[in-house]
Amino acid sequence: MPELPEVEVVKQSLNLKIKQKKIEKVIIKNRNLRFKIPLNFEKVLQNRLIKKITRFSKYIILNFSDGSFCLIHLGMSGTIHLLQKNSLNKFTNTSFYNSSELPKKHNHVVIKFKDSKIIYNDPRRFGFFKFIHNKKELDYRLSHLGPEPFSKNFNLKYLMNYFLKKKKDIKSFLIDQKFVSGIGNIYASEILFLCKIHPKSVAMKLSKKNCKKIISNSRTVLNKAIKSGGSSIRDFKNISGRNGNFQKKFRVYQRGDLSCSRNKCNGKIKKIFISNRSTFFCNSCQK
DNA sequence: AAGAGGCCCTGATAGC
């Protein structure tokens, strides 16, 4: 669920709240995330100063002052909550998420600072925390990822060349992080709707014009989503982004059987499965 | 090389 825009919103919030803070203590309540958190993780992070928080694709990166990093992935259901000490020295939830109450279950990781702490909650445990020693190791860890949609490397030449012998459908490539990184299942459908391209279109058969559309609409959709604070779907009580409003602007995602919202289009939104992932498109204007 | 499929996990929901 957290795709590039949601992760970007969390990153921005973290930069406002925990930049230049020193980690006083780390508490792991459950090590069994996507990758097992090693036993020395708490000690390794302790006393490190967070210089800044950056993001690549769907990864959040804590940049420490000594050149090391902590790589964080939210998986599908990961959320980060911030608690700050009030004047009575009690922690109050000033979360990045709407829920005024901290979730009771699945609070796996706690990182404490002098006056605040962040809590990582993840019911499905598809996310992870990983300590990275230096820039070289970070680059290696992320080296399998394709360019972000915003990158100048995500250009017409790159697409045309990449698609040369690709017989698979375009929708699968949009969510393939090796091709382009940051787009997930929700935004893939939204992007193709704006392009008027059918999700099952064979990649190698796409015209230059359509490749250009894919590039520009990927950027458009993700930028709009970031400006709307990301998308919040399904569990509105707990996972709803504080400013997450983009779900209200979905043109096709989760709109199966509804009429197409495009001007003068009489089509209907259809839901199909591509590689076991739900995919939404208009049966009239997406060719 | 490319593509298909499976697995990890919990919670919400549907159907009986």
Next chain:
DNA sequence: TGCTATCAGGGCCTCT
């Protein structure tokens, strides 16, 4: 009421 089945999907893995 309580049971079971299905779906949600990001990343990584294996197999052909």
